[in-house]
Amino acid sequence: MSRIPFSEMQQAIEAALLRAGMNKHDASTCAQIHTESSCDGVNSHGINRVPRFVDYVRRGWVSLDGKPTLAKGLGPIEVYNGNRGPGILNALAATDRAMTLADAHGVGIVALRDTTHWMRGGTYGWRAADRGYVAIAWTNTESCMPAWGGKDTRIGNNPFVMAVPRDKGNIVLDMAMSQYSYGKLQTARLKGRQMPFPAGFDSEGNLTAEPGPIEASMRILPAGYWKGSGFAIVLDTLAAVLSEGIATNEIDKIQQGSCTGCSQVFFVIDPRKIAGQDFTNQVSDGVVDYVNSSTLSEDGEEVLYPGQSALRTRNHQRNHGIEVDDGVWAEVLALASAGGRT
Amino acid sequence: MSRIPFSEMQQAIEAALLRAGMNKHDASTCAQIHTESSCDGVNSHGINRVPRFVDYVRRGWVSLDGKPTLAKGLGPIEVYNGNRGPGILNALAATDRAMTLADAHGVGIVALRDTTHWMRGGTYGWRAADRGYVAIAWTNTESCMPAWGGKDTRIGNNPFVMAVPRDKGNIVLDMAMSQYSYGKLQTARLKGRQMPFPAGFDSEGNLTAEPGPIEASMRILPAGYWKGSGFAIVLDTLAAVLSEGIATNEIDKIQQGSCTGCSQVFFVIDPRKIAGQDFTNQVSDGVVDYVNSSTLSEDGEEVLYPGQSALRTRNHQRNHGIEVDDGVWAEVLALASAGGRT
Numbered sequence: 186m187s188r189i190p191f192s193e194m195q196q197a198i199e200a201a202l203l204r205a206g207m208n209k210h211d212a213s214t215c216a217q218i219h220t221e222s223s224c225d226g227v228n229s230h231g232i233n234r235v236p237r238f239v240d241y242v243r244r245g246w247v248s249l250d251g252k253p254t255l256a257k258g259l260g261p262i263e264v265y266n267g268n269r270g271p272g273i274l275n276a277l278a279a280t281d282r283a284m285t286l287a288d289a290h291g292v293g294i295v296a297l298r299d300t301t302h303w304m305r306g307g308t309y310g311w312r313a314a315d316r317g318y319v320a321i322a323w324t325n326t327e328s329c330m331p332a333w334g335g336k337d338t339r340i341g342n343n344p345f346v347m348a349v350p351r352d353k354g355n356i357v358l359d360m361a362m363s364q365y366s367y368g369k370l371q372t373a374r375l376k377g378r379q380m381p382f383p384a385g386f387d388s389e390g391n392l393t394a395e396p397g398p399i400e401a402s403m404r405i406l407p408a409g410y411w412k413g414s415g416f417a418i419v420l421d422t423l424a425a426v427l428s429e430g431i432a433t434n435e436i437d438k439i440q441q442g443s444c445t446g447c448s449q450v451f452f453v454i455d456p457r458k459i460a461g462q463d464f465t466n467q468v469s470d471g472v473v474d475y476v477n478s479s480t481l482s483e484d485g486e487e488v489l490y491p492g493q494s495a496l497r498t499r500n501h502q503r504n505h506g507i508e509v510d511d512g513v514w515a516e517v518l519a520l521a522s523a524g525g526r527t
Numbered sequence: 528m529s530r531i532p533f534s535e536m537q538q539a540i541e542a543a544l545l546r547a548g549m550n551k552h553d554a555s556t557c558a559q560i561h562t563e564s565s566c567d568g569v570n571s572h573g574i575n576r577v578p579r580f581v582d583y584v585r586r587g588w589v590s591l592d593g594k595p596t597l598a599k600g601l602g603p604i605e606v607y608n609g610n611r612g613p614g615i616l617n618a619l620a621a622t623d624r625a626m627t628l629a630d631a632h633g634v635g636i637v638a639l640r641d642t643t644h645w646m647r648g649g650t651y652g653w654r655a656a657d658r659g660y661v662a663i664a665w666t667n668t669e670s671c672m673p674a675w676g677g678k679d680t681r682i683g684n685n686p687f688v689m690a691v692p693r694d695k696g697n698i699v700l701d702m703a704m705s706q707y708s709y710g711k712l713q714t715a716r717l718k719g720r721q722m723p724f725p726a727g728f729d730s731e732g733n734l735t736a737e738p739g740p741i742e743a744s745m746r747i748l749p750a751g752y753w754k755g756s757g758f759a760i761v762l763d764t765l766a767a768v769l770s771e772g773i774a775t776n777e778i779d780k781i782q783q784g785s786c787t788g789c790s791q792v793f794f795v796i797d798p799r800k801i802a803g804q805d806f807t808n809q810v811s812d813g814v815v816d817y818v819n820s821s822t823l824s825e826d827g828e829e830v831l832y833p834g835q836s837a838l839r840t841r842n843h844q845r846n847h848g849i850e851v852d853d854g855v856w857a858e859v860l861a862l863a864s865a866g867g868r869t
Contacts, residue, residue: 259633291601334830335821347761358761390825408751415833419689419700429802434817460771468767475776479677483732488676491757
């Protein structure tokens with residue numbers, strides 16, 4: 186692992202995206218988002234995803250010319266076709282448009298269909314909350330997890346985001362439906378470790394915390410067993426219904442990488458039009474203080490609100506550089522340089 | 528356990544509520560909702576709650592005269608003060624108002640503060656979906672669960688509801704934040720059983736599936752560990768922010784029974800104004816068929832979508848009577864009769 190300064194990482198990613206054919210403006214935007222996600226400690230959907238994104242572009246699975254086009258407008262609700270454009274750009278446009286709609290109506294809802302992987306869901310929650318808005322957003326995905334009671338993958342690990350603005354640090358939940366991601370299983374396996382809690386079923390149907398057999402069976406555990414399963418199902422349905430898009434069962438037929446063709450929803454509310462930012466801060470501070478001042482459990486070190494850890498990591502890595510796997514960094518540098526694959 | 532016909536149960540509950548001082552119209556409405564919840568198999572928030580509701584009325588914790596009053600209106604968003612009125616009536620009014628707002632704007636949001644226990648959250652999801660609307664609703668509650676890493680109760684077991692209309696059976700998620708409710712722990716303990724999965728921590732901090740020690744420690748487990756904890760925190764914050772109401776830390780100070788003074792949110796969207804009911808059915812049927820046709824796990828009997836089990840129970844109990852604990856039924860009959868406590 187190395188620590189790379191924010192600006193250096195952003196420049197390398199931008200160069201890689203330029204070489205992949207993206208225009209300067211779009212490459213700069215995507216590089217910033219990938220770097221911000223990494224800076225928050227989410228390399229899995231930050232810098233680590235850059236090579237895969239470039240690969241998708243080369244295969245034609247992501248269209249660099251795809252821009253969101255308005256399919257239907259209904260006052261505070263708008264439906265867009267993402268035209269398989271870069272998922273980050275589509276999702277940023279949707280978030281920003283939902284904020285504009287909320288300026289006019291108090292609430293704005295943008296539903297986006299036929300888009301591509303939005304990388305870190307939290308990006309869009311932080312973006313809205315940083316500007317004083319409440320946000321609820323989610324995406325569906327291809328199936329990668331069995332529904333509760335089943336053994337073959339039928340539901341997506343749909344990320345769900347809720348964000349509340351707070352001057353001392355936004356409250357941002359960024360939660361996928363599985364107890365652990367495949368990325369976390371892989372990391373543990375490579376270190377020869379078990380997961381802290383049961384993480385899925387092996388191919389014989391035994392609940393286990395051993396990552397390897399779960400990666401092989403693809404029977405990762407929904408968070409809360411039947412609860413995460415049910416939540417994934419209804420998020421999937423609603424994303425497709427609101428966007429006039431497709432659900433996991435149809436995404437599975439596309440077979441062009443993760444999330445290609447997926448459906449997303451962005452709800453934004455402006456709480457300044459209701460109780461005001463002072464009241465929002467007062468409520469949020471009350472919740473945060475209550476949680477943070479919990480009596481610690483026997484092996485607990487601190488009790489955090491959602492988003493607290495990301496903010497802490499961000500502040501640390503802004504000053505000390507962003508930790509990145511050496512192999513990933515070398516790969517991004519190769520993509521960025523003249524000697525990289527073209 | 529006995530099986531009581533729907534109409535007989537509804538009449539008994541209505542009589543009990545009339546004797547508690549409710550007017551005929553309100554008693555009839557609340558009796559219907561309590562009976563419907565029981566018919567769907569959710570006695571814990573149906574008939575079993577009637578004696579406690581009557582007790583709250585007698586203590587003055589629920590105001591029979593409390594009606595929701597408009598505090599603020601902003602196009603598709605309205606904020607109401609629930610004035611500590613009966614939680615069912617307030618939440619029904621909020622749901623219905625959100626549907627009316629959605630008729631005008633495509634989306635309607637009603638935030639409700641200072642209300643009382645809404646009983647079964649699913650009631651409001653089913654109500655909206657039965658009329659063709661999408662709904663997302665939640666409530667905050669008093670604390671009854673430690674946040675992840677803590678040992679004292681600091682977060683609520685906030686129920687969260689998402690509903691999508693579907694002609695062949697609505698998709699309705701009705702999910703609280705804990706892995707198991709205290710009611711489920713009690714039921715298992717009385718039968719001398721363990722929970723199927725770890726359910727909380729004993730007073731020494733050991734994860735256990737044994738209900739008694741968890742009931743004693745009040746250290747029930749959030750669904751998905753840190754995930755359910757984070758979700759509870761952000762739902763709590765947002766309910767209070769949007770309703771200009773109070774969060775769990777303030778509800779804890781009221782000390783007038785479960786949920787008294789709580790904050791609720793009701794989002795409703797009319798999908799008929801977007802893609803139409805045919806498309807909504809097509810998407811929903813696709814999701815349901817995909818999930819229902821999963822390959823079964825080793826000990827799986829069937830794979831269900833959220834709401835499927837409730838609908839099946841409803842259809843069965845409408846024909847065969849509603850199963851109810853004999854002690855609870857006797858208590859409701861006593862409250863309903865002239866000989867009951869007054």
